[in-house]
Amino acid sequence: MKKIWLLILFVSVLFSCSDSERSNKNPFIPSYSVNLSVDTNLPAYSNLKYVSNAVIVPNYGAKGIIIFNAGSGYNAFDAACPNQEISSCGAMTIDGINAVCSCDKTSYSLFTGLGSKEYPLKQYKVQVNGTVIHVYN
Template structure:
């Protein structure tokens, strides 16, 4: 009985650790190294203290990084249009709780990264310590 239980645990861990997320395997967006810290006490980022607010920080990732306060935590996405060639579009813009692609006007939720197209927004990891948001991959 113990062997069966161990096999079940091992198999469930194996599948839970696999990286099936399409956003990390997007052929349109290169994998750039990202290591960014933002202090919400600075005026440029103070609106991140409030739910449903976001900012775009240029010069990181492929086309900049969007940081968004989702209420239950912070999300960070690349500002590159996920379903367009990297050279075809400028950075996405924030429209309320969505990011909008400049090329095809596709809209992506900043809560989930989903937009009804083949690829979702490319997401980065986020850690918050006090008022500092650390975005990395």
């Protein structure tokens, strides 16, 4: 009986850890409330209909929100450099399928949010309903 409980505990821990629930704990980026909806039928966001395209929506999060069409869905990240003090850098820029920090020129994948530094991009949740992309936390 004891072995069964240990097996159940192991399986529950194994399945509770997931890359899709990446920790957003970052000492450089404050936790702002984000509730943003964009319609891909609008000209400003129409590029999001196509795979590997991204847009930056200003005035949300710390430095704006980057929304990226990954092909299998959309990713949303804060446009603040994740490894720099928030006041020291401008918003990140988009370079193809990467976001580039304006301070240290570190490049982060918009597919994964990962770069070569300690902290990945701060990620937000995304829900799609027809042509509307809802980004929230």
